[in-house]
Amino acid sequence: MKTQKAGGPAEAAAAATSKQRTMREEILDAAADIIVSDGYDACTMRAVAARVNMKAGSLYYHFRSKDEIVDEILKTGIETLHARLSETMASLPREAPFARRLTAAVETHLSSLCHRDRSYIHVYEHLPLVIRRRSREMRERYLALWHRLFAEGFESGAVASRHDLRLLVPYVLGGLNRVPDWNGEEGAASADIAALAVATLLEGIGPSR
Amino acid sequence: MKTQKAGGPAEAAAAATSKQRTMREEILDAAADIIVSDGYDACTMRAVAARVNMKAGSLYYHFRSKDEIVDEILKTGIETLHARLSETMASLPREAPFARRLTAAVETHLSSLCHRDRSYIHVYEHLPLVIRRRSREMRERYLALWHRLFAEGFESGAVASRHDLRLLVPYVLGGLNRVPDWNGEEGAASADIAALAVATLLEGIGPSR
Amino acid sequence: MKTQKAGGPAEAAAAATSKQRTMREEILDAAADIIVSDGYDACTMRAVAARVNMKAGSLYYHFRSKDEIVDEILKTGIETLHARLSETMASLPREAPFARRLTAAVETHLSSLCHRDRSYIHVYEHLPLVIRRRSREMRERYLALWHRLFAEGFESGAVASRHDLRLLVPYVLGGLNRVPDWNGEEGAASADIAALAVATLLEGIGPSR
Amino acid sequence: MKTQKAGGPAEAAAAATSKQRTMREEILDAAADIIVSDGYDACTMRAVAARVNMKAGSLYYHFRSKDEIVDEILKTGIETLHARLSETMASLPREAPFARRLTAAVETHLSSLCHRDRSYIHVYEHLPLVIRRRSREMRERYLALWHRLFAEGFESGAVASRHDLRLLVPYVLGGLNRVPDWNGEEGAASADIAALAVATLLEGIGPSR
DNA sequence: CATGAATGAGTGTTCATTCAT
DNA sequence: GATGAATGAACACTCATTCAT
Numbered sequence: 001m002k003t004q005k006a007g008g009p010a011e012a013a014a015a016a017t018s019k020q021r022t023m024r025e026e027i028l029d030a031a032a033d034i035i036v037s038d039g040y041d042a043c044t045m046r047a048v049a050a051r052v053n054m055k056a057g058s059l060y061y062h063f064r065s066k067d068e069i070v071d072e073i074l075k076t077g078i079e080t081l082h083a084r085l086s087e088t089m090a091s092l093p094r095e096a097p098f099a100r101r102l103t104a105a106v107e108t109h110l111s112s113l114c115h116r117d118r119s120y121i122h123v124y125e126h127l128p129l130v131i132r133r134r135s136r137e138m139r140e141r142y143l144a145l146w147h148r149l150f151a152e153g154f155e156s157g158a159v160a161s162r163h164d165l166r167l168l169v170p171y172v173l174g175g176l177n178r179v180p181d182w183n184g185e186e187g188a189a190s191a192d193i194a195a196l197a198v199a200t201l202l203e204g205i206g207p208s209r
Numbered sequence: 210m211k212t213q214k215a216g217g218p219a220e221a222a223a224a225a226t227s228k229q230r231t232m233r234e235e236i237l238d239a240a241a242d243i244i245v246s247d248g249y250d251a252c253t254m255r256a257v258a259a260r261v262n263m264k265a266g267s268l269y270y271h272f273r274s275k276d277e278i279v280d281e282i283l284k285t286g287i288e289t290l291h292a293r294l295s296e297t298m299a300s301l302p303r304e305a306p307f308a309r310r311l312t313a314a315v316e317t318h319l320s321s322l323c324h325r326d327r328s329y330i331h332v333y334e335h336l337p338l339v340i341r342r343r344s345r346e347m348r349e350r351y352l353a354l355w356h357r358l359f360a361e362g363f364e365s366g367a368v369a370s371r372h373d374l375r376l377l378v379p380y381v382l383g384g385l386n387r388v389p390d391w392n393g394e395e396g397a398a399s400a401d402i403a404a405l406a407v408a409t410l411l412e413g414i415g416p417s418r
Numbered sequence: 419m420k421t422q423k424a425g426g427p428a429e430a431a432a433a434a435t436s437k438q439r440t441m442r443e444e445i446l447d448a449a450a451d452i453i454v455s456d457g458y459d460a461c462t463m464r465a466v467a468a469r470v471n472m473k474a475g476s477l478y479y480h481f482r483s484k485d486e487i488v489d490e491i492l493k494t495g496i497e498t499l500h501a502r503l504s505e506t507m508a509s510l511p512r513e514a515p516f517a518r519r520l521t522a523a524v525e526t527h528l529s530s531l532c533h534r535d536r537s538y539i540h541v542y543e544h545l546p547l548v549i550r551r552r553s554r555e556m557r558e559r560y561l562a563l564w565h566r567l568f569a570e571g572f573e574s575g576a577v578a579s580r581h582d583l584r585l586l587v588p589y590v591l592g593g594l595n596r597v598p599d600w601n602g603e604e605g606a607a608s609a610d611i612a613a614l615a616v617a618t619l620l621e622g623i624g625p626s627r
Numbered sequence: 628m629k630t631q632k633a634g635g636p637a638e639a640a641a642a643a644t645s646k647q648r649t650m651r652e653e654i655l656d657a658a659a660d661i662i663v664s665d666g667y668d669a670c671t672m673r674a675v676a677a678r679v680n681m682k683a684g685s686l687y688y689h690f691r692s693k694d695e696i697v698d699e700i701l702k703t704g705i706e707t708l709h710a711r712l713s714e715t716m717a718s719l720p721r722e723a724p725f726a727r728r729l730t731a732a733v734e735t736h737l738s739s740l741c742h743r744d745r746s747y748i749h750v751y752e753h754l755p756l757v758i759r760r761r762s763r764e765m766r767e768r769y770l771a772l773w774h775r776l777f778a779e780g781f782e783s784g785a786v787a788s789r790h791d792l793r794l795l796v797p798y799v800l801g802g803l804n805r806v807p808d809w810n811g812e813e814g815a816a817s818a819d820i821a822a823l824a825v826a827t828l829l830e831g832i833g834p835s836r
Numbered sequence: 837c838a839t840g841a842a843t844g845a846g847t848g849t850t851c852a853t854t855c856a857t
Numbered sequence: 858g859a860t861g862a863a864t865g866a867a868c869a870c871t872c873a874t875t876c877a878t
Contacts, residue, residue, distance in 0.1 A: 023837095039338035041250070045873060057875075058838045066873065129248035129335060167405050174387025175380050196376050204413035232862085254848060266850075267863050275848065441858095457756035459668075463852060475854075476859045484852065547666030547753060585823050592805025593798050614794050622831035650841085672869060684871075685842050693869065 077120030098158035286329030307367030495538030516576030704747030725785030
């Protein structure tokens with residue numbers, strides 16, 4: 001251990017003790033919290049450190065740079081989302097109809113977005129462009145999940161053939177992602193919005209048939 | 210506004226000569242451009258100045274502060290959008306059906322959003338929380354236009370009564386606002402997306418009836 | 419006139435037309451006013467220009483630099499003071515006793531200091547050290563007047579021989595110069611203070627003999 | 628005090644370690660020195676930093692702002708002066724005559740003013756109006772000490788009843804405060820000036836009785 | 837592991853000054 | 858004579874980062 005030269009503790013995230021991992025997570029939580037509530041600009045190393053009762057310099061024992069913190073938040077956020085949606089979809093019976101699959105997906109997405117429990121996804125919206133772009137690949141992997149959902153819907157005849165998925169998916173998710181902004185913390189429960197979204201999506205807003 | 214001492218033209222935007230107005234606009238354009246393409250953090254006074262072949266200090270001849278620049282972009286953006294939508298709606302015959310009104314509205318919104326011709330609306334998405342909040346009132350005035358549109362649709366029976374406008378409007382606009390992000394400059398024409406959006410909205414994505 | 423090259427109008431103060439001279443004086447007045455009421459730091463070229471309904475750049479037609487303005491204020495101030503005191507002393511009958519001469523001198527000094535009518539002396543106190551020092555020579559010429567006054571008093575036996583003039587003069591003037599600060603605009607008339615000062619000086623504050 | 632985010636030692640002056648306190652003091656000394664010798668305008672953060680072999684930004688580890696530095700100098704200066712004079716007066720026997728009390732007071736004041744050993748009082752004279760005003764309250768507490776001295780002298784009959792203390796005190800201190808300016812570093816010892824001042828004050832400059 | 841102390845690059849802003857018009 | 862427009866140097870201040878202890 002002591003013989004390796006290049007290996008500062010920040011590099012050894014994998015081999016980290018459980019206490020370290022805890023500290024890393026505390027820092028990530030603190031940073032994510034600040035970003036969501038006060039914006040990225042307010043998320044200085046000093047501010048993050050203060051939330052975990054440290055001084056700024058000490059953070060560098062746990063992370064190599066501020067970017068590493070933000071990137072990890074981003075990565076964790078999307079991966080969590082990805083994992084949840086994967087799991088949700090997998091847990092549905094194979095013969096579940098499209099409407100039910102869609103409802104489950106929307107609910108999963110929205111609840112992850114609105115509940116602030118360890119799901120860093122909401123952070124994304126508050127990040128500067130330069131940083132956002134770094135997560136492009138991961139985001140596309142998540143989008144692929146939605147693509148597959150709609151593609152299946154299309155194949156089963158539940159989705160009208162006239163829709164171009166390349167447009168539909170971002171359009172749908174664009175609408176969903178904005179919900180927390182407009183709906184705040186006090187707003188309608190995400191379940192209500194999910195219901196609205198699904199109904200609207202499936203039948204449109206025209207008079208019910 | 211605050212403790213102004215002596216008078217530069219920065220104080221007299223209204224009485225500006227046409228050449229001044231041009232310079233002001235050039236600066237606003239430059240700033241908006243930087244914000245949209247590189248993010249708010251990249252939009253330093255020095256960067257803006259460089260785009261208009263100036264030094265940072267010179268900007269203060271035209272604007273009193275950076276905030277004044279950003280706020281004016283924000284204000285102009287929303288007001289332009291508001292004006293365009295107002296005009297669009299006013300230009301429709303009184304008896305135009307809801308579907309046509311909606312299509313016109315969506316097209317107006319999307320074309321303003323995607324074409325970068327003096328419509329600063331796209332900037333909003335890239336602004337820090339603190340600044341965004343300053344435009345709340347203006348944004349709500351714009352939202353009211355959409356509220357009225359849907360309310361009329363609801364009264365005429367074109368919109369199903371089951372929808373809560375407080376949820377529907379932000380949901381729809383949230384979807385629309387994200388279009389430029391996913392669709393970039395190379396993407397489908399905004400007219401196509403408008404068509405998709407309207408069709409989806411009105412009839413849903415279910416199999417065509 | 420038009421053939422001389424190096425001669426901008428600022429150089430030709432002596433040959434100035436009466437309107438120029440008026441403008442120069444207006445500027446000097448404005449600058450002095452600002453310095454006395456708001457401090458030297460508030461006396462920017464823009465602020466001065468605004469008071470005479472100009473733009474900053476235009477001042478450079480009348481003065482070569484800000485320093486020239488300030489130096490001229492300083493010079494005019496002390497020279498006015500010098501002239502007034504000279505005149506006052508000269509107007510006294512040759513046989514006037516020391517007490518009367520002293521009273522006249524103190525009154526002249528204080529009234530110049532307190533009344534803001536074109537006597538720029540009060541400005542001195544608000545100037546940065548670097549600038550103050552530039553007026554050293556002129557100030558010493560003024561001090562010489564006081565030295566002579568006390569020297570005469572000493573020779574005539576009216577001033578006790580025990581006093582060192584090098585200490586006495588600055589001490590006395592130091593006290594007098596502070597009067598406007600403590601006494602403001604609302605305070606006792608300068609005549610009252612002059613009386614107090616003279617009485618105190620001549621007889622001390624001990625019980626009257 | 629205002630919107631402090633995270634914690635540096637600049638916030639905890641009271642709890643400072645001895646080394647911190649030393650650094651703070653070094654900075655205060657440097658700033659005071661520059662102000663006295665080159666004027667307030669020359670006292671930039673860069674200049675102060677250079678004197679303590681730092682870069683400008685580092686000062687902010689020790690102080691929250693430039694104002695904090697200046698205010699602390701001002702406060703320390705007056706409080707030191709106050710404390711010294713208090714102590715001096717308290718150390719005199721109760722039955723000490725007015726002349727002796729006055730002499731002690733003048734000597735204390737002048738020696739504090741002239742010796743640059745940690746007594747920042749001399750700084751005051753070089754501060755811009757806006758800043759000076761911030762110390763008004765503290766200065767008045769100091770003036771009160773002198774008021775009491777003269778009031779006692781008046782009661783004991785040592786001071787002629789004809790004097791208005793509201794004029795006398797500022798007049799006397801005005802004279803004393805100017806001493807360092809005229810007398811520089813090379814000048815007569817402050818003890819000599821103190822003697823002169825007291826003698827002049829008590830008996831006047833008239834021929835000795 | 838954590839901190840005290842420092843740094844360098846960069847931020848928004850101010851201001852005396854210049855000069856073509 | 859005066860101004861609109863610009864500049865360059867400076868300023869106070871912030872922040873991610875480093876490193877000896």
